Amino acid sequence: MTETGTVRLTWHGHSTVWIEDSGTRLLTDPLLRDRLAHLRRRRGPRPHLTDAPDAVLVSHLHADHLDFASLRRLPGRPTLVVPAGAGALVRRTLGPAAGPCVELAPGETTTVGEVRVTAVPAAHDGGRGPWSRHRAAAVGYLVQGQARTWFAGDTGLFDEMGKLGPLDVALVPVGGWGPTLPAGHLDPAGAAEAVRRAAAAWAVPIHFGTFWPIGCDRIRPDRFLPPGEEFARQAGAVSPGTRVRVLRPGESCAVPVS
Secondary structure (H helix, E strand, C coil): CCCCCCEEEEECCCCCCEEEEECEEECCCCCCCCCCEEEEEECCCCCCCCCCCCEECCCCCCCCCCCCCHHHHHHCCCCEECCCCCCHHCCCCCHHHCCEEEEEEECEEEEECCCEEEEEEEEECCCCCCCCCCCCEEEEEEEECCCCEECCCCCCCCCHHHHHCCCCEEECCCCCCCCCCCCCCCCCHHHHHHHHHHHEHHHEEEECCCCCCCCCCHCCCCHCCCCHHHHHHHHHHHCCCCCCCCCCCCCEEECCCC
């Protein structure tokens, strides 16, 4: 259970975060395997969840965020909250293993336990992949219980970020999984600007330093571990009111809520 006046977070690497707020347990973009195509888990333990989340928040259709093998491994039958238009793909692929599925477009809200979950915009490609016709607009989520927590999913900067705040917590991507960072992503400087726009009291960097293609550590090692600390440095310069907590994969923290 979340302690009074705190939201408890566990970062399991990449974009997978366990959020406990007001006794409600949420899991974002679960990637619970050690291997996904050409990617390998290079840091942190493989997540082994013993408790069932009340809901899973899926930000977009890319395979490292909507991983059906990981969804099948989840204990219980949590509600799946997915972008509008993704429900048919999820139900067809998971079949009888699928729990309740809620589709949200930006601005739409659902209630999970004691928290409200609202889909918010994200500037990111919404396709499943280059060989798939499945598309659904990528989203982030605003979780409102004791805290206002923004899970950004994958995104570049967008104008509406200023309307998200003030926030208690921002779970913000600061990198990627390869030697380049395409459009629709945030690097440490962009992520610092995002938390400034969203007026976040606390920020936890995600989407870096977990999965990496074999051989990339010889080509661009600076893209793997440094983005977390570089984000903390950049945020200190452009958003001094934001306190940054850089976690290791598998590490937890309790963020106080004012």
